[in-house]
């Protein structure tokens with residue numbers, strides 16, 4: 054792998070940049086600084102918003118915090134707003150992002166903002182969420198019959214923000230311009246901004262440069278190179294989720310921070326399994342939030358699945374034990390176990406997940422058979438620290454990435470693939486039941502590059 058700290062100036066050194074101004078900040082540091090800035094803003098928001106812990110949830114032992122591995126100390130459990138807030142915020146952000154000028158969010162700069170910058174501005178300008186009572190369960194609109202739209206269409210529509218941001222920038226960068234060191238560094242910036250990560254951005258830029266230096270290169274050629282490189286990174290992690298039908302039940306433990314889309318994803322997966330004629334039981338293990346229990350019951354009714362639940366605040370591990378015992382007795386094909394994404398702190402979350410796993414093993418020592426981490430694409434680079442956290446807590450076996458439709462930084466999947474190599478089973482590009490599909494590297498790569506279906 055290229056030495057990232059020396060990456061800045063690579064193309065200049067290689068080709069000699071005209072009028073080079075070496076006083077610029079190294080790009081790696083710029084990217085890190087942007088991330089740190091975002092992190093510290095989120096930290097501040099959390100400090101202001103952190104709601105008091107619900108008294109119904111088991112208090113973690115005082116020394117539990119001491120067991121949080123040091124490397125997780127900085128891991129962020131964003132978002133922690135009540136469910137629904139994220140969607141509302143995204144809507145506000147979307148609206149703000151659409152407003153072109155001073156009538157909208159106060160523009161921090163006079164030059165026009167890129168879609169990614171507008172996303173940042175909108176996020177910062179979004180009003181503080183007001184404390185609200187427990188939100189209503191998400192309406193089951195997702196299951197309402199919708200006109201059949203092909204997955205490619207859904208995918209390209211869902212990834213439109215990423216593809217138009219990257220594609221638009223690439224088109225304007227490469228139209229009628231010869232490829233030189235400045236162009237290449239600008240291309241690298243575009244890719245870093247889309248959250249592909251520095252190693253991938255450097256590799257793709259090198260691939261574009263190969264044999265084309267000092268020549269005009271059509272933007273579509275750049276997009277084709279981009280798609281090919283993204284596919285190369287993602288193909289090794291694109292694994293379908295395979296259900297071992299010999300296990301009854303096959304236990305899927307769903308983990309992730311609150312609001313990432315776990316409960317919705319459970320509903321969407323249940324619909325898929327039911328369509329394959331598999332029987333499904335859901336355990337409403339997010340006992341932290343009453344609305345999550347209700348939400349799961351709605352999905353249970355809609356998909357013809359059994360839902361096992363207890364009252365809000367009940368012991369989630371005990372519930373998982375009961376659910377597995379019952380699903381075993383009933384000979385159920387698949388058991389989907391929901392979990393809370395927000396407890397008082399990271400130590401509380403980790404010890405609860407560990408307990409759920411431990412307790413389920415008392416019923417079936419091979420359970421859980423898959424641990425799916427649901428990641429919200431809109432959290433950007435923070436997804437990386439979430440993977441580390443949940444890997445420690447529950448031994449993640451695969452990823453489901455949701456809300457790719459809500460960000461211009463869909464490149465985060467590439468950064469995740471290169472860093473962890475964990476299987477990516479599904480991606481979500483909308484709230485509808487058909488907006489979750491098995492992950493296919495080529496389709497994704499072509500869609501974010503703004504190319505036609507292969």
Ligand SMILES: Nc1nc2c(ncn2[C@@H]2O[C@H](COP(=O)(O)OP(=O)(O)OP(=O)(O)O)[C@@H](O)[C@H]2O)c(=O)[nH]1
Pocket residue numbers: 135136137140191309310311312313314315316317318339342345392393394395455456457458459481482483484488
């Ligand atoms: N736009 C979009 N919204 C999604 C997607 N997946 C889930 N959502 C929405 O995200 C919101 C949060 O989803 P939930 O399923 O409640 O999240 P959760 O992880 O279970 O949250 P907690 O129960 O609080 O832990 C809901 O409004 C979902 O409809 C997606 O792929 N795209």
